[in-house]
Amino acid sequence: MKKIEHIGIAVANLEHASIIYEKLFGAPAYKEEEVASEGVKTAFFMSGPNKIELLEATNPESPIAKFIAKKGDGIHHIAFEVDDIIVEIARLKSEGFVILNDVPKKGADNKLVTFLHPKSTNGVLIELCQEIR
Numbered sequence: 553m554k555k556i557e558h559i560g561i562a563v564a565n566l567e568h569a570s571i572i573y574e575k576l577f578g579a580p581a582y583k584e585e586e587v588a589s590e591g592v593k594t595a596f597f598m599s600g601p602n603k604i605e606l607l608e609a610t611n612p613e614s615p616i617a618k619f620i621a622k623k624g625d626g627i628h629h630i631a632f633e634v635d636d637i638i639v640e641i642a643r644l645k646s647e648g649f650v651i652l653n654d655v656p657k658k659g660a661d662n663k664l665v666t667f668l669h670p671k672s673t674n675g676v677l678i679e680l681c682q683e684i685r
């Protein structure tokens with residue numbers, strides 16, 4: 553794994569949360585994108601070299617809707633950048649981590665993504681992401 557690619561924050565209302573983060577960083581979201589397969593609308597902000605992803609559910613079956621219902625708004629996942637997501641999935645499986653999608657999905661921001669189940673990572677949902685080349 554190379555570095556933290558972004559931190560994902562679940563929000564009940566993307567428009568409202570974006571106003572807060574725009575004030576925080578002094579700049580608007582540089583990208584907004586809907587990922588239909590995940591049932592989310594996202595907005596990305598830059599803070600220096602760091603990226604923050606806000607996620608709002610677009611339907612009640614979305615993992616973000618379930619998270620908000622249980623825990624409310626807050627930090628949802630930490631995403632790490634990898635060179636080769638297939639190689640990392642195989643390596644982490646062999647180390648005993650529970651991978652949510654063995655076949656990575658297309659996520660927001662031109663990335664292939666998968667997640668590690670929080671039960672296997674001490675309670676933190678971890679995303680792996682690889683730039684689609």
Ligand code: ZN
Nearest residue numbers: 560605631679
């Ligand atoms: Zn993410």
